[in-house]
Amino acid sequence: MGDPSLPWLHAVEWQWCFVIQRVTTPVTEVGMPRRPLTPRPTAHGLIEPVHPAVFDYLATLHRRHDEPVLLEMEREAETRGFPIVGRVVGAFLEVMALAVGARRVFELGSGYGYSAYWFSRAVGAGGTVICTDGKAEHARQARAYLERVGRWERIDFHVGWAQDVFRAVDGPFDVIYNDVDKGDYPEVWRLARERVCPGGLYIADNTLWYGRVVQDKVVDDVEPGWTEAIREHNRAIADDPDYDCFLNPIRDGVIVARRKV
């Protein structure tokens, strides 16, 4: 850990969070009351890609992971309105990393360590999850949480601009996971595509942007340019001859791209 917090991130994060909270389901799904069988209308015509009842069902499949630290991290997200990936996507990230036998994961945009919690399970003892976030407080929180589950020694948390840290840390990586501000997605893909191991994965969250990517008239109610940036990112990955990809529509869309061997 080194650089001080980046105060500008705060405003962006909360603005984004507020919109997501207001127009979609809460960021965590565990323990949510049962929802009706028709999706709730959302402001701006945004879309929950997976039917809410189906999504709640998916969440129930991961209840065996309940443990105090995970539940606390999920409760914190709900209380603060902080956009963690949540239980269903967390379990998906773990399985993806396990499937490629990942030992070295690089995360751009770690928040307080929720997605890293799942990657830290997958990499096993001796594996490493390199985390990045602009806020020093997030690194402190991640440490407090992940120490309690005995996995902090698998974490190498850098406070600073994720793309700068990424350039500075030696690769390659078995998994590169992107969850930074969405306007930066095309840049992160350009940086990352050369540094995934052959057979390894590039994964990015929020690639459906709650349906904004399919709207005729671009809705950029979070930050100008973000919807177009996500579209550009997804198209570049889908057209890249060195990768095979699939955009999993769970929650807000998680794209997974495997580098060809």
Ligand SMILES: C[S@@+](CC[C@H](N)C(=O)[O-])C[C@H]1O[C@@H](n2cnc3c(N)ncnc32)[C@H](O)[C@@H]1O
């Ligand atoms: C969506 S949250 C990450 C959530 C986390 N991946 C999880 O699911 O638990 C995005 C985080 O990335 C940070 N962030 C966004 N853009 C960043 C950048 N370019 N460099 C460093 N941190 C960034 C924000 O401060 C925020 O904490």
